[in-house]
Amino acid sequence: MRMMFLLFMFLLELLGSTLSQNSQNLFSRGTFQTITRFRGSNERDFSNFVDLPSQRLQASQPQRGGASPQGNSDCALELSNTCITYTEISEAFVTARDSVVRIPLKSPRSGSFDRDEVHNLGVVIQETTRILAQRYGLDSKALFERISLIDTTRTSINGFCPTALLKKDCSLARYRSLDGTCNNLENPLWGSSMMAFSRFLPYAYADGIAEPRRSVSGHPLPSPREVSALMHRDENVHEHSINILLIAWGQFIDHDMTLTAETENIRCCSGPNTTHPSCMPIQISERDSFYSRHNQGCMHFIRSRAGLRPGCRLGPREQFNLVSATLDANTVYSNEEEVLRKLRTYSGGQMKTLPAFSDLGLKDLLPLNLDNPNRGCIRPSREFFCFLTGDQRSSEQTVLALIHLLLLREHNRIAEELSLINPHWGDEILFQETRHIMAALVQHITLQEFLPLVLGKAGLQEHGLTPFSQGYYDGYDKTINPSSSQVFITAAFRFGHSLLPSTIERWSRSHQYIGNQKLSEMLQQPYDLFKAGWSDQYIFGMMNQVAQAMDDSITDQVTNHLFEEPGMAFGMDLAAINMQRGREHGVPSYNRFREWCGLKPITTWGDLVGVMHNGTAYQRIYESPEDIDIWSGGVNEIPQKGSLVGPTFACIIGRQFFNLRSGDRFWYENSGWPSSFTVEQLEEIRKISLARIICDNTDSAETVQLRAMLLPDHKLNPRLSCRSGEIPRLNLEPWRDAGRV
Incomplete structure (x- = not known):
């Protein structure tokens, strides 16, 4: 029961290179200039776009x-x-x-x-x-x-x-x-x-082999908690156009690409494991203005596990x-067969859900993790459970769980519609083809809606990431490794931590503010979703709540209260953890990546004026500008015009996503492979938007702004009716199997 278009695409593949079209699109003019500039300015004989x-x-x-x-x-x-x-x-x-x-x-x-x-x-x-x-x-x-x-x-x-x-x-x-x-x-x-x-x-x-990075002087670097407390205070400055949906989507795709293997069930500040070789706790000064009030001198931190080439x-x-590095939507499906078997119903291509509010006529929730109820969340009692999804971190915070919920519902919606179009398809074809479409959906929203806000139009052009409006991309390059880079996972793609607010808001379907919850009380505690109607309220809140500014300021909800357990008055420090992670992974300093990106290195503290929001304060804690941690320096950079991030993070993020687009044979815009979509199918995929997913997968959405990751604006980004054609719908008619009646 194979589709005619699958057979057609396979025959196309057999024709090989004769079907290659528009190969000149592999590099935009801006990308080619970036590569040649990088080689010339640093006298390197390699491309900076590959492993x-x-x-x-x-x-x-x-x-x-x-x-x-x-x-x-x-x-x-x-x-x-x-x-x-x-x-x-x-x-x-x-x-x-x-x-x-x-x-x-x-x-x-x-x-x-x-x-x-x-x-x-x-x-x-x-x-x-x-x-x-x-x-x-x-x-x-x-x-x-x-x-x-x-x-x-x-x-x-x-x-x-x-x-x-x-x-x-x-x-x-x-x-x-x-x-x-x-x-x-x-x-x-x-x-x-x-x-x-x-x-x-x-x-x-x-030591060149495994010991965490030190100062260029040979001395230990300052405690990352001291850097955090000095440089990343909570100053509560708002962004002007970005909303919380961008943060949630960024975390979702980050989890799609990366999950670092870490040692579990070890505590490094107390108990019998404090001398474990993987322990690398963060030292807290007696003078720390927050933790000293709670008699805390040590913050738990354990090294990532060693891997293999x-x-x-x-x-x-x-x-x-632990996960595949490409954007393949496996946050929905998992990289493990055993987990996927638990997620599927094996009927009609559907995935399991929890009908918690079926008596009220509301849509289902994510299923519960009954086999491993303590994994990924803080349970106040045995009556509470984490969610079971394709990624073990889905319960890490409520807004992230909501993205998982929207995409699970979208999978089931598409599978049901495909079954109506092709009633002769069995469960396996329905599931796999829906999964194929869902990966394309995640890639398209990332390329069309997320990256333009992060990198800006110029950044997209420079890194060969400009979305195509028609035809195929034809940019697949088998010499490019799409694997996630160390600096991307430990620093650059953690830029969103600067955008986090202190509270998460709930709004009504008529876009009126209802209330809020402290962010620290929602981390690993997504239990508000078990309240009828609250999932919609949080989704509407994400569309209407402004994010914090992209700067050196980080909310104290994650620098003092990260993963704070109920009844405790303190948690961990996310900023300190970011810097410690980069050091223990052997990631070079901020200055080395400025050089790699073709930017002028910082040689004196005065050089940071005009480069960073608060750069000169670094001299109070680091011995040399050469010592600045890449995450701290990156979030502190003044954003480029039209971009959310500064030039160093824009460079790293742009090159990583170039690798992801050009090094992924299954990228949704590619032609000439059995996995390729037909031109007609690709045209439909390009209609997909996060706004339409919200319209189709919430209980009560009536109006949504088309550019869902931006705040609504009655002129620039007006709210549109979910019932209208102004928010395009995915038409699955091009997936009709012409080989069967």
């Missing part, structure tokens, strides 16, 4: 694993006057294995590896690299660019490397794999779950992503 080690690995593959020019078949990597041998690597691996791992490495290597097993092997490979670096005096450039070229399948590492990280055979298919593998047919692990993050710049570990290649400590 640099992987790009160099591709270029070096014909020579890897071969004998040295001297004919030494045991030579793994030739240095200037010597050679690292496979034998020495195996010996170093055994030494590292025997000295650092408390439990045996997994053997045999077949089957799935859990995050603990990945971490254990990752630490051993990290320490193997340390042994070799010390023995041969390898510098940071060699550790970043060369050591990962070694073919470790010729060493004892191969006996422990998961088979999933070795050669994988791929075949063309219409639908994505759930774990993201085989998106790139030549590099099947790019962008897949359980893989290490990519890097734009070399590691900034203090494809083929278990050597290198410094790397962290890994």
